[in-house]
Amino acid sequence: MKSKDKNKISIQELLADIAASSGCDRREVDSFVRSFVNVLDKGIVDDGVVKIKGFGTLKLQWNEPRKSVNVRTGEEYVIPGHNKLVFVPENAVKDLINEKYAQMRAMDVNEENGNDENEQLAKLHSQALEIKGLLDDFNKVDKKESVSAEPAVEPQPEVKEEAVVEETASVAAVSASTSETIVSAPNGEGYVEPAPIENYDTGERKVPLVKKKKMSKVIDWILIAFLVISLCGVIFYIEKETSCFSSFFDTEIANIKQYINERDSDDAERKEQERLQEKERIQKAALKAREEEMRANAEKTGISDSAGYVPVEIPQKPKANVEKKDKSAAAATTESADKKDKTSNKPAAAPAKQSSGEILATVTIGKGDRLTLIAEKYYGHKDYWVYIFEANKGVIKNPDAVSAGMTLKIPKLGSDKVDVNNPQTLTKAKELAKQYLKK
Amino acid sequence: MNSRKLQESIADDANLSLEKVDKIMETMVNVMLDQLKEGTSVSFQGFGAFEVRKKEQRLxxxxxxxxxxxxxxxxxxxxxxxxxxxxxxxxxxxxxx
Structure with a gap:
């Protein structure tokens, strides 16, 4: 703008110069300039582009309509689409105009990086110390765990064993077929676990136990060593780059912390699960005993007054069912489903059990999938999602938040549980859902 | 519209020979560039102006x-x-x- 104000010249003022250096008449040059502008105008209007040799190109450019805001009133209005004349000089002309600064080259700025590097190295050092501290804590936790874990576990299996014995006795009395799967599962846990504890108590075979401890320690150490080595490698690699390692370390520290937390929480979880299973077993045993009694009573009285008692017995069964449901809802395992079937279909226990144990399908959760959607797909109504949740308690922590990538078993359910035409099954499922969601 | 066509049109319009138009155009561009190099803008009445602008250094x-x-x-x-x-x-x- 300044240069424009300082020195501005009209083409008319240059006519003499042009005439002199071209050796033409001044009038000729004058008419040339007039027609030059006219032809430029014509060319732009007709073609949209005019190329002037040795100078550049004038062309029309279309500007799309766009929204704008009046700065004063804040009112929105649309700038209509319009043409604009732009000039693109030839490269030779560009260079000629820029002759003054032609020798200047773009320069990299590096001075400030040096300071940054020192700062970042100091930061790196402090972070390395932090990691070391964390690893030490990690080791301490490991040792504590290996010492404290044994006594904590010890009393539980004993109780469990009792429960299992009780259960096996009572279950065997009720029906052999139903007990098969239930007993086999506790057998796996109950009879294997006490063995090392016996050893621990008597001190006869302490050697394998110590070995076990050592083994787990060795594994832990290998893990730690691997972590440290990989960290070192990454540190060296990043030192070269000197760019974004601070964020990397933050995430790494977070990972280690998370790992430690997970270990702790896993342990707690396992213990709780064991406790729950145990409780369930005791309940089951008690219920079975009661049922047996009831049946015995029914048989006794049924002989004398069979016509009167049969209808009474039937409503009793659902009652027991409801009781059981409440308890089993609290105790959270797949077995609860089996158990319910057993009690409701006492005479036809074997087939019902089989059907409930079967898996209809396995589903991998995709993005946006919900339990209700899957339930609707497989059972015909979204309210039956509770049964999927029941069958996959190990995988699903919170029924409201099913994350993608989970693989869920869809259990095959009898018509007593899943029947769209039977409103009772729906209300049952809803009650169950309420219980789960309360937790 | 390329340079050749432009010159033909001007020759038609101003009743000048093509050679003369070519010569005058070349001279005119050179004279204009001389002025522009000095920082002087050259204007065409009713059309617009060619001018040189300085772009400051930047990071x-x-x-x-x-x-x-x-x-x-x-x-x-x-x-x-x-x-x-x-x-x-x-x-x-x-x-x-």
Whole structure:
């Protein structure tokens, strides 16, 4: 703008110069300039582009309509689409105009990086110390765990064993077929676990136990060593780059912390699960005993007054069912489903059990999938999602938040549980859902 | 419209020979460039003006490497369309090259 104000010249003022250096008449040059502008105008209007040799190109450019805001009133209005004349000089002309600064080259700025590097190295050092501290804590936790874990576990299996014995006795009395799967599962846990504890108590075979401890320690150490080595490698690699390692370390520290937390929480979880299973077993045993009694009573009285008692017995069964449901809802395992079937279909226990144990399908959760959607797909109504949740308690922590990538078993359910035409099954499922969601 | 056509049209319009038009045009461009180099803008009445603008030096950062670079100042030739001509071409139908 300044240069424009300082020195501005009209083409008319240059006519003499042009005439002199071209050796033409001044009038000729004058008419040339007039027609030059006219032809430029014509060319732009007709073609949209005019190329002037040795100078550049004038062309029309279309500007799309766009929204704008009046700065004063804040009112929105649309700038209509319009043409604009732009000039693109030839490269030779560009260079000629820029002759003054032609020798200047773009320069990299590096001075400030040096300071940054020192700062970042100091930061790196402090972070390395932090990691070391964390690893030490990690080791301490490991040792504590290996010492404290044994006594904590010890009393539980004993109780469990009792429960299992009780259960096996009572279950065997009720029906052999139903007990098969239930007993086999506790057998796996109950009879294997006490063995090392016996050893621990008597001190006869302490050697394998110590070995076990050592083994787990060795594994832990290998893990730690691997972590440290990989960290070192990454540190060296990043030192070269000197760019974004601070964020990397933050995430790494977070990972280690998370790992430690997970270990702790896993342990707690396992213990709780064991406790729950145990409780369930005791309940089951008690219920079975009661049922047996009831049946015995029914048989006794049924002989004398069979016509009167049969209808009474039937409503009793659902009652027991409801009781059981409440308890089993609290105790959270797949077995609860089996158990319910057993009690409701006492005479036809074997087939019902089989059907409930079967898996209809396995589903991998995709993005946006919900339990209700899957339930609707497989059972015909979204309210039956509770049964999927029941069958996959190990995988699903919170029924409201099913994350993608989970693989869920869809259990095959009898018509007593899943029947769209039977409103009772729906209300049952809803009650169950309420219980789960309360937790 | 290329340079050849432009010259032919001018020759037609101004009743000049093609050679003369070629010669005058070349001289005119050179004279204009001389003026522009000095920082003087050259205007065409009712059409617009060619002028030189200085772009100041600036600091640019490569978004990929985060390398900072000083871009030196430079001078560029621009065409400023006259207001009357701006209004004239504004409402032309959209021209696709």
């Amino acid at each position: 640019s950062v490569n978004p990929l490497t985060k390398k900072r670079t000083i871009i030196p100042p430079k001078q560029v030739l621009v065409f400023r369309t006259g207001n009357t001509y701006k209004d004239k071409i504004k409402d032309l139908p959209r021209n696709e090259e």
